[in-house]
Amino acid sequence: MNAHELLELAVRAVPDKEALYDRTRRLSYRELGEEVGHAAAALRTLGVRQGDRVGVALPNWSEAVALYFAVSRIGAVLVPFNPRYRTNEVRHILRHSGVRVLFVCEENAAVALESAPPGLEMVTVRFRQNGLASYDGLLADSRRVPEPEPVPASEDDVFCMLYTSGTTGVPKGALVTHRCVVRSGRTIAAATRCGEDDVFLIVAPIFHVFGMACNLMAAVACRAKMVLLDRFKAIDALRLIEQERVTVQHAVPTMLNLELKCPEFDSFDLSSLRVGMTGASPCPPETIRGVTEKMGMRLLISYGTTETGTVTITEYDEREDRLYNSVGKAVEGVEVRIVDDARRPVALGEVGEIACRGFGVMKGYDGMPEQTREVLDEAGWYYTGDLGRMDEDGYVYYMGRKKELIIRGGYNIYPQELEGLLMQHPKVLECAVVGLPDPVMGEIVCAAVRLRPGESATEDELVDYLKGQVADYKLPSKVVFVDEFPATASGKIQKTQLRELIMAGGRSE
Numbered sequence: 001m002n003a004h005e006l007l008e009l010a011v012r013a014v015p016d017k018e019a020l021y022d023r024t025r026r027l028s029y030r031e032l033g034e035e036v037g038h039a040a041a042a043l044r045t046l047g048v049r050q051g052d053r054v055g056v057a058l059p060n061w062s063e064a065v066a067l068y069f070a071v072s073r074i075g076a077v078l079v080p081f082n083p084r085y086r087t088n089e090v091r092h093i094l095r096h097s098g099v100r101v102l103f104v105c106e107e108n109a110a111v112a113l114e115s116a117p118p119g120l121e122m123v124t125v126r127f128r129q130n131g132l133a134s135y136d137g138l139l140a141d142s143r144r145v146p147e148p149e150p151v152p153a154s155e156d157d158v159f160c161m162l163y164t165s166g167t168t169g170v171p172k173g174a175l176v177t178h179r180c181v182v183r184s185g186r187t188i189a190a191a192t193r194c195g196e197d198d199v200f201l202i203v204a205p206i207f208h209v210f211g212m213a214c215n216l217m218a219a220v221a222c223r224a225k226m227v228l229l230d231r232f233k234a235i236d237a238l239r240l241i242e243q244e245r246v247t248v249q250h251a252v253p254t255m256l257n258l259e260l261k262c263p264e265f266d267s268f269d270l271s272s273l274r275v276g277m278t279g280a281s282p283c284p285p286e287t288i289r290g291v292t293e294k295m296g297m298r299l300l301i302s303y304g305t306t307e308t309g310t311v312t313i314t315e316y317d318e319r320e321d322r323l324y325n326s327v328g329k330a331v332e333g334v335e336v337r338i339v340d341d342a343r344r345p346v347a348l349g350e351v352g353e354i355a356c357r358g359f360g361v362m363k364g365y366d367g368m369p370e371q372t373r374e375v376l377d378e379a380g381w382y383y384t385g386d387l388g389r390m391d392e393d394g395y396v397y398y399m400g401r402k403k404e405l406i407i408r409g410g411y412n413i414y415p416q417e418l419e420g421l422l423m424q425h426p427k428v429l430e431c432a433v434v435g436l437p438d439p440v441m442g443e444i445v446c447a448a449v450r451l452r453p454g455e456s457a458t459e460d461e462l463v464d465y466l467k468g469q470v471a472d473y474k475l476p477s478k479v480v481f482v483d484e485f486p487a488t489a490s491g492k493i494q495k496t497q498l499r500e501l502i503m504a505g506g507r508s509e
Helices: 003-013 029-045 062-073 087-097 109-115 135-142 178-191 209-221 234-244 253-260 285-294 320-325 369-375 415-422 459-466 495-503
Strands: 018-021 026-028 053-057 077-080 101-104 121-124 158-163 173-177 199-202 225-228 248-250 275-278 298-305 309-313 334-339 352-358 382-390 396-401 406-408 411-413 428-438 442-451 478-481
Touching: 003 029, 003 062, 003 178, 003 209, 018 029, 026 029, 029 062, 029 135, 053 062, 053 087, 062 077, 062 101, 062 209, 062 225, 087 109, 087 173, 101 109, 109 121, 121 135, 158 178, 158 209, 173 178, 178 209, 178 298, 178 309, 199 209, 199 234, 209 225, 209 248, 209 298, 209 309, 225 234, 234 253, 253 275, 253 285, 253 428, 285 298, 285 320, 309 334, 309 352, 334 382, 369 382, 396 415, 406 428, 406 442, 411 415, 415 428, 415 442, 415 459, 428 495, 442 495, 459 478
Parallel strands: 018 225, 053 077, 053 101, 077 158, 101 121, 199 225, 199 248, 248 275, 275 298, 442 478
Antiparallel strands: 018 026, 158 173, 298 309, 334 352, 352 382, 382 396, 406 411, 428 442
């Protein structure tokens, strides 16, 4: 099944059911299906054919949802990316991907025009600009022409090209199949026991694999209602949960943590919440406990990457120790193993690199065969660059990025352990632990901390808090206090950039 066929099943089954609300528009599944058909016809009039690339740089809007499925309907390849990207990022994506048409909003139109290669057709959404076609205008014109018949795309065909965050180099375009996004969505819907009566709050950006596969496709797979938030603010998310009686919220840990620590948290009625899933970055035990106890929401923990889709997930009725520490077991259709530097499996319980193969693994990085071979072998195993271990029952325990491992005087230090402890401090809102170069020890531990509003703390206070909980060689040699962290659109802290800022003196107490 391809992505468009997944939507068509929902349109036929529940045509009059509300499909989505984005704080601007409400659409039933029938209306969403009709808009997808008109958008597909509009793409045809712009000359888009099967296999062509279509760029969509929009927030979580209803138009973005319609375009995703319209691109699928005509067998083209979706290239979604963050509308907040600036010139260098946009120029790289547009020229590398070879998109023929690009949909933009007012926020990024000037950057896109400055970065666009010759011949690129640009279409505005929710605003108009002289010389450019508009989404509304194209849809109005398309109603006078027949809708194109759906292209029978295979589930092995490429649905979209997702660009990696570029934290370790130039962003690479991962070729993601229909099978990956559709099966990831169905897997998540089944794991969370979702159905037609559920209401999803989609706060993760749908141009990211977590928002796209685990939120958008999961909601469509079970024919649920989607509530889209175009830019995350904790108070807006809480308000929508109460207003729309949201039952499902899949969000990255940072978002859940900010909701829990929102000053107005206690003023909202969150009793409709039933279940949620988190992923994309490690979730501290304190956040899991808060979601369960304060939001009344059963929380599942998942693991996956842009290049793999959903890899592991905890059970719906997971026991506490595994919920707080593991990222679950491999989902059906996926194999996971832990390997050493020579890519040989290690013994159970030993730390090594997480490798996986299965339905979600990408076809490769577009136009980058050497980089593809570095991470994807001939047997279909993808090597994630993440560290983890596996127990005798197949549960995977995430230990952090391989490149983020801190080696101090020959001792291995895993940042996630310290981050989990610091997040339990009552004054800490967010934190990140990185290694800084040291001429004697090789590396030292540095903790960057964002305090809750109105709180103050000292370096000694936080280090003393960790004493007695971890070995002395793990204690931070340096603590810096920050107002904000450099982060990806999915909410993941960019530790490479953070480390550079600290070393340059850009973050200070």
